[in-house]
Amino acid sequence: MSQSSAQQPRVDWTYEEIVLVCNAVVSNGWRAINNAADERVVELSRLLRQGSPVHAAASPKFRNPNGVKRKSNDIATAHPEYNGGQTKGGKTTADVVDAFISHPERMHELANAFRAAITDPEPLPSLPDVDEDATFEEGRTFERRHLARERNADSRRRRIQQARHDLGCVRCEACGFDFEAAYGHRGRDFIECHHRDPLSVTGPRKTALRDLALLCSNCHRMIHRYRPWLTVEELGALVSNGALRTRG
Ligand SMILES: [Zn+2]
Ligand SMILES: [Zn+2]
Incomplete structure (x- = not known):
């Protein structure tokens, strides 16, 4: 199967990241974007790396266009009406796919909100009294911003x-x-x-x-x-x- 290099620690895809890629898959008629040079894939890769600066700095492969392309395939094949090979996405991917099928407009809005949380130049306030534990790990820009506002x-x-x-x-x-x-x-x-x-x-x-x-x-x-x-x-x-x- 995939030749994942042993020295690259795998970073699980966050809910926010999967929503962003799924939004692109939906715009593509629920088809994977199977070309790492596709400008939508390249742009998503740049966005996701911007959203997780620590992981991006640690590895040039983190959410690179190839990874985004593969994720778009996991998402497209997780659609219940997909005929073909097995789905490789995990539970979160399946949940996001279900949500996009049942609430397409709301999920599209959510994707836009996640995108804005990454690209909005407003600096993230520091959160002195928030646990920096697994629940709010680095990379969940949207969640951190949500909690900061609260x-x-x-x-x-x-x-x-x-x-x-x-x-x-x-x-x-x-x-x-x-x-x-x-x-x-x-x-x-x-x-x-x-x-x-x-x-x-x-x-x-x-x-x-x-x-x-x-x-x-x-x-x-x-x-x-x-x-x-x-x-x-x-x-x-x-x-x-x-x-x-x-x-x-
Ligand atoms: Zn809250
Ligand atoms: Zn209570």
């Missing part, structure tokens, strides 16, 4: 004020946890903000307070743990079911 101190402060005004307290919208009720003064105003619409991170539009959900740290982590991200309501349903389970 940490905007000013919109967070205004959202907390709004909750105090409307509800008289600040609590998690998924599980109801109130840090002040649990920890006293030490927990006052301790809450995280979550963008209900991840696409809203792109473009000049200011974050509207109604787009921000207040979440405890656990619920916020759970929403972002796997793709696709859950909605606040979906997570709330999980929490309710969990409470029923543990009650026995």
